Amino acid sequence: MRVVAAMSGGVDSAVAAARVLDAGHEVVGVHLALSRSAATLRESARGCCTIEDAGDARRVADRLGIPFYVWDLAARFERDVVEDFVAEYAAGRTPNPCLRCNEKIKFAGLLDKAVALGFDAVATGHYARVVEGATGRELHRAADVAKDQSYVLGVLDADQLARAFFPLGDLTKPQVREEAAARGFSVARKPDSHDICFVPDGDTRAWLTRRLGERPGELVDAISGEVVGEHAGAHGFTVGQRRGLGIDRSRLDGEPRYVVEVDAPRNRVLVGTSDLLGVDVVDGAHLRWCGPAPEGEVAVGAQVRAHGAEVGARALVDGDAVRVRLAERVRGVAPGQSVVLYDGTRVVGSATITATSRAA
């Protein structure tokens, strides 16, 4: 097959490209230019956007002897990922831009362009496995549970999965680094990227404030309705957040306070004690099925954030919405995040969380 290897400049996508090539495919390396102002060399690599990263990817491609191109998807990335990210926060939700990027950029913008140009598939350095199952290609958790990235791929539908290669699904991170070193890749010891690639200093709240401006409002006690503090913009807060609330605890009962709800329309941030955080009913929309859609109520495992634990659940699909009843209460479930549903290690699909509550 003719495969585009998406090469970020990091160690994972480098080894992924090498493995696809070793498997006998014709491989072309493609680095995505996702930032409009990419003309900076930053000290730390954060995954996607610097000239240095593009150069690292190019050197790996040279080493593999494969053609290498940079494709400019900056306008699409800005529209489908960055603007969506800002709008979601402005609406009081906590989006996961990596899911959006996989759904709209890597396995849409990139994949569609690749297919149009005559390629059959896109390979990335994600830690997840694609397995040929009874009903077609199935997405499964990676062998290395600690690195598993199936959560951020839970948005891929069957057509996208049919053209996706994840060559690292059976490896652990140390194995990948070892293999990179053995292959002589200069990126073998490059630090992992983390945080959000388009927020270069990692300070999401400050970044959002630059985009949205300061919008002062009140911190309100979720139970009593009493005003307990002020904030500079509800977009700076996420359900479950404890730090940075600026509440004088001595005025209260000494118990730590958490964000329990972000009420964007009224620009209020509701805070409460930890016992208010646990929920066991999660409603979701924007359903994405990685294979056949489940019918009726099904037993699943549910994961509600990127590095969260999976809990037992029952999911009931109703048209464009899903209600997931968790077997136990989970804390810090933020609207805007995705709930990804599993059947064993297989990813069933995902939904974007619209609301949470507690069963009576």
Next chain:
Amino acid sequence: MRNVDSTLVTHYLDHAATTPMLPAAVEAFVESAGRVGNASSLHTAGRAARKTVEESRERIAAALGCRPSEVVFTSGGTESDNLAVKGTWAARRDADPRRTRVVTSAIEHHAVLDPVEHLVEHRGATVSWLEPDRCGHLAVDDLRAVLAEQADDAAVVSVMWANNEVGTVQAVAELAAVAREHGVPFHTDAVQAVAHLPVRFEESGADLMTVTAHKLGGPLGVGALVARRDAVLVPQLHGGGQERQVRSGTLDVPAIHAFAVALEETVGTRDVEAKRVLGLRDRLVEGALGLDLGITVSGCWRPGDGTGRLPGNAHLLVPGCEGDSLLYLLDAAGVECSTGSACQAGVPQPSHVLLAMGYPEAEARGALRLSLGHTSTDADVDAFLAALPGVVERARRAGGLL
């Protein structure tokens, strides 16, 4: 693609980016590279190096129609343009502080545009822009009008001899004459012109002229600024005082030697070669237009015209395609070419030249430059024309997605 690369015959149609070195130039380079000698040293080895440099300077001067003393060796086109624009601007302003104006065109190479921008942002320069017509031609009367009004504060005029993207050839002698009437130094970037046009410095009337070796079968990294003996330049590189105290730095003897050999051979065969390449270019353009794919030629093209447009330049606009898709697909088919415009981190940007010529950005995005030169053959043209229909079809599918 690894499995294909080793057997794939490639067709190099990107001579405007760089040209394959002529065998005689490679030979000269290797010969000089094997000998020790700093041309500034006084001992035997130094004198031998100096002899090579000065003989090369004489050969280059003869080929370019200037005096040997007017040849200032540099590292290439970008350095020569920087020295000409910034060095002349600074010297002229030092002589009269009113002179802060640069007169140039919107279709210059970035090696001129960016120094001008630097002068504006950091040194207080002002700019008068000459706007091209739809063909990319600049009007001599426009320069006359600008200088009639602003000759007192004009520091330097810089207009390229031939455009690197669309190949338009300017009326350099007429433009230079107008600048001379007003006593303003005239610089021309002749980097793209020398290989195929009868470039004669003295006859052009220019005060300063940029040339580079690798566009005419010579090595990368060496070029010259041809500067009239009365041209005053503020040095941009300070040091040992080589090259008329204008361009310090130990001379690159092998590169200069190879430059001279390549230039001499190129100029010696230039008329015949230009005609040959023109025939290939016209066949390529006619073939592309005849494919009924909606392709047009940017600027103005007439079959047989190798003087208004560089004979080796074919610049096509392919509607509904992104330039980078076209490049990838042609590359995969063994045809190496360019969009013609500058890349930013590997991504082709919409051409400032096409935009200045009045093309909308959407049209400019589907640009494809095929530039022919001394190694080009009928087989190259055939390969391109054979690949084009499939390439355009695929690129359109990809282009429709964005």
